Amino acid sequence: MQNKFLLLLVFITSLTFSQDKEVTKDTTVVFKKRVLESTEVDFMVSYYKQDGVHSSVSGGMGSEKLTNLASNIIVAMPLNEDDVLTVDMGLSAYTSASSSNINPYNKSGASGGGGDDDKNKLLDGGGGIVAPTGTPWQASSGASAQDVLASAVINYSHSSDSRNFIWNADVAFSNEYDYTSIGFGGGIAKLFNEKNSEISFKINAYLDQWRPIYPTELHEYGIYGAGFQTSGFFSGITVLDQSGVASTAYLPSKFSLWNSTARNSYSASVGFSQVLTKKSQISFFFDILKQEGMLSTPYHRIYFADKANYYIGTASDIPNYESPNNLGVYRLADDIERLPNSRFKFPIGMRWNYYISERLILRTYYRYYTDNWDITAHTASVELPIKITDKFTVFPIYRYYSQTQSKYFAPFEKHLSTEQYYTSDYDLSTFNANQYGFGVSYTDLFTATKIWKFGLKNIDFRFNHYDRSDGLNSNIGTIGFKFVVQ
Amino acid sequence: MTQKIILLLIVLLGLQSCKTVKEYEMQKINDTEMKLTAKTPERYETTFQVYREAAAGANGGKSGGGCGCN
Numbered sequence: 001m002q003n004k005f006l007l008l009l010v011f012i013t014s015l016t017f018s019q020d021k022e023v024t025k026d027t028t029v030v031f032k033k034r035v036l037e038s039t040e041v042d043f044m045v046s047y048y049k050q051d052g053v054h055s056s057v058s059g060g061m062g063s064e065k066l067t068n069l070a071s072n073i074i075v076a077m078p079l080n081e082d083d084v085l086t087v088d089m090g091l092s093a094y095t096s097a098s099s100s101n102i103n104p105y106n107k108s109g110a111s112g113g114g115g116d117d118d119k120n121k122l123l124d125g126g127g128g129i130v131a132p133t134g135t136p137w138q139a140s141s142g143a144s145a146q147d148v149l150a151s152a153v154i155n156y157s158h159s160s161d162s163r164n165f166i167w168n169a170d171v172a173f174s175n176e177y178d179y180t181s182i183g184f185g186g187g188i189a190k191l192f193n194e195k196n197s198e199i200s201f202k203i204n205a206y207l208d209q210w211r212p213i214y215p216t217e218l219h220e221y222g223i224y225g226a227g228f229q230t231s232g233f234f235s236g237i238t239v240l241d242q243s244g245v246a247s248t249a250y251l252p253s254k255f256s257l258w259n260s261t262a263r264n265s266y267s268a269s270v271g272f273s274q275v276l277t278k279k280s281q282i283s284f285f286f287d288i289l290k291q292e293g294m295l296s297t298p299y300h301r302i303y304f305a306d307k308a309n310y311y312i313g314t315a316s317d318i319p320n321y322e323s324p325n326n327l328g329v330y331r332l333a334d335d336i337e338r339l340p341n342s343r344f345k346f347p348i349g350m351r352w353n354y355y356i357s358e359r360l361i362l363r364t365y366y367r368y369y370t371d372n373w374d375i376t377a378h379t380a381s382v383e384l385p386i387k388i389t390d391k392f393t394v395f396p397i398y399r400y401y402s403q404t405q406s407k408y409f410a411p412f413e414k415h416l417s418t419e420q421y422y423t424s425d426y427d428l429s430t431f432n433a434n435q436y437g438f439g440v441s442y443t444d445l446f447t448a449t450k451i452w453k454f455g456l457k458n459i460d461f462r463f464n465h466y467d468r469s470d471g472l473n474s475n476i477g478t479i480g481f482k483f484v485v486q
Numbered sequence: 487m488t489q490k491i492i493l494l495l496i497v498l499l500g501l502q503s504c505k506t507v508k509e510y511e512m513q514k515i516n517d518t519e520m521k522l523t524a525k526t527p528e529r530y531e532t533t534f535q536v537y538r539e540a541a542a543g544a545n546g547g548k549s550g551g552g553c554g555c556n
Contacts, residue, residue: 046530050538070530196506267543273522275507279514283522287543349544351522355514363519369541377541385519393519403540428540435531443518460527468538476534480527 034081035159041454042074044480052426052472053324055098055136057215059301059333060412060424061322062136064472065097084157092149097138100145102299103216104134104330105233105312131238133313134330144213144299149176164191172206181208187269196275203268210261212298217250217312217332222257237312239332244315249308254335254417263293279355289345300425301333304417322412337423339408345371349379361385369403375428377403385441393441397464402432426470437464447484454483 052064070092077085139145151174159166165188172183185204191197214222216233224231229239229248241247266289273283303309311318313329320326349367356362363383370376381399388394406428408421415422439462447455460480467473507515514520524532524545536542 042526044527044530046527048530048534050534068534070533072529074526194506195509195512269543275512275515277505278507278511281515281520281522285544289543345541345543347541347544353520353522355517355520361517361519365545367541367544369544371540373540375540377539379541387519395519401535401539401541406540427538433539460525462527462531464531466534466538472538474534474538476531478527478530 032081032161033163034078035157035163036076036078036084038078039485040076040457041483041485042072042076042480043483044074044478045069045071046476046478048474048476050466050472050474052468052470054412054426054429054470054472055101056297056300056337056423056425056427057098057101058104058136059303059331060426062101063097063138065139066094067096068092068094082159082161086153086155086157088151088153088155090149090151092151093146094149095139095146097145099147099299100139101134101136101330102144102213104136104140105132105216105237131313133328135313135317135327136330137324137326144177147177149174151175164195165189178211178213179208180211181206183207185267189271198271198273200271201269202271204266206265208263208265208293210258210263210294210298212258212261212294214257214298214336215301215333218252218255218301218336221252221255226251240311240313240315240318240329242309242318244311244318247310250310250332252332252334255333258294258298261294263291263295266290280353282352283350285347285349287345287347289347291343291345292341295341295343296337296339296423297425298336300337300423302335302337302415302422302424303331303413304334304415305413306416306418307334334417335422337425338421339423340373340421343371343373345369359387361387373428374407375403375405377401381435383439391442391444393443395439395441397435397437397439397462399435399464400432401435403430405430426472429470431469433466433468435464435466437462439463447486450486451483453485455486456481457484458482 046069048066048068048070050064050066053062054060055062055064070090072088072090074086074088077087079085134140151172153170153172155168155170157166157168167186167188169186170184172181174181183204183206185202187200187202189198189200192199213219220228220232220234228234229250238246239248239250241249267287269285269287271283271285273281275281310332311321311329312332315329317326317329321329321331347367347369349365352364354362361384363385365379365381367379368377369379379399379401381397383395383397385393385395406423408423409428410422410424411429412424415424439460441461442459444457447457449456458481460482461478463475463477465473465475532545
């Protein structure tokens with residue numbers, strides 16, 4: 001009996017010991033906080049509208065009207081306690097007066113290399129060709145007036161048990177009618193000093209490919225050569241000189257089709273952030289970006305000051321060509337923009353946030369930028385989130401930006417044909433810009449509002465107006481919803 | 487340029503001397519509005535800024551890919 005009792009005691013003790021071990025093991029698991037507790041879904045929609053008078057498709061002059069509707073869905077899934085997989089898919093659809101004028105001369109054309117409806121002409125009732133017209137001040141109805149960009153990014157991240165070391169890797173893909181981009185990258189982040197300090201390092205590469213489309217007149221010259229005025233689109237079309245007299249002297253001899261279509265971008269980023277006090281923290285970013293390949297845009301027209309002018313359209317509109325009153329004539333290009341095959345960019349930025357009170361926080365950002373195309377730029381922005389209630393925050397936004405022009409930039413008809421590189425893209429000109437707006441944020445940590453299995457955690461709305469000193473202005477509104485899967 | 491980098495390193499090293507804030511004292515630092523990154527919906531503004539301005543990068547966002555030509 002005593003032996004049986006001892007045996008039972010040993011058995012129970014061993015069970016207890018083993019259970020203790022299990023408890024210890026379980027306790028370890030329980031207290032390892034997951035990096036992401038449950039799947040989160042972000043759904044965002046943005047509407048952007050702009051107008052301006054310096055269309056780069058028309059050589060630095062003309063309508064820049066553009067609208068863009070974009071949406072993204074981002075799903076972040078915890079794979080286990082340490083790993084998170086994030087999938088970000090987006091669609092962005094635009095309509096643009098500027099890009100519609102890649103082919104401004106008829107109502108159906110696009111100057112796509114293969115699909116080539118440049119040959120489509122308007123015919124009158126008797127089968128004769130209706131003389132085409134165009135203007136840089138209005139959109140044509142060509143196929144290039146609109147496009148859709150589809151994109152996807154997949155990111156995988158892993159956090160160490162201490163949560164003081166994180167690595168991630170990502171792949172990206174985007175595609176539109178004339179451009180495809182494939183990207184990949186990765187990064188590491190190390191937290192130290194009791195999570196008061198963080199240093200991070202990130203690298204990315206994007207291997208992009210153009211399927212170039214050219215302005216109609218240059219596209220035809222590229223295909224048919226010196227005899228292009230009797231072939232393709234130009235067959236039967238009258239070209240006018242500066243006096244409005246029919247001429248066959250137009251010859252864009254500097255133009256040639258691209259023999260390479262790749263554009264690659266590489267970036268390395270270093271970041272450092274530091275908690276300064278219980279109420280403030282700061283971070284610094286330093287990037288080195290290199291781009292190589294076809295950095296020009298194949299449908300940005302150039303008009304040389306030392307070349308004669310030729311037009312298609314209504315002769316009486318030629319004297320008013322640069323006026324928005326010109327609704328009937330379009331000038332034939334001398335070439336497309338030519339830019340070097342490499343560019344180095346050096347931006348350095350910092351953020352500083354300060355917790356003023358329970359109701360008020362200050363968010364600031366500054367960036368200095370320089371590159372080897374002689375552009376320098378300063379960016380400063382400030383946001384002031386004001387917590388109206390526990391759930392609602394409103395925040396005014398202001399951003400200032402200024403840049404000096406690239407050494408390759410000159411306005412409409414100021415470049416000379418003897419130059420090696422040239423662009424009339426006003427995005428590379430000297431200007432400053434003011435952006436001001438506001439945002440409203442709703443946050444419910446307890447996700448009381450539910451749609452099926454999705455608890456609504458957050459709604460963000462932002463609206464901004466943007467004014468550029470060269471006359472371009474735009475508005476952008478964005479709304480985003482964050483759901484937690486329950 | 488070298489002098490600027492050295493100055494930046496000195497500033498960064500100087501920041502290390504700040505008094506460490508303990509994890510239980512980070513309630514204000516951990517406020518969602520205190521994050522040292524751009525907010526997620528801000529990405530669309532960053533995208534149009536990258537298209538309409540020459541400068542890019544150093545904002546923690548995407549710094550390449552796509553033509554940005556419209």
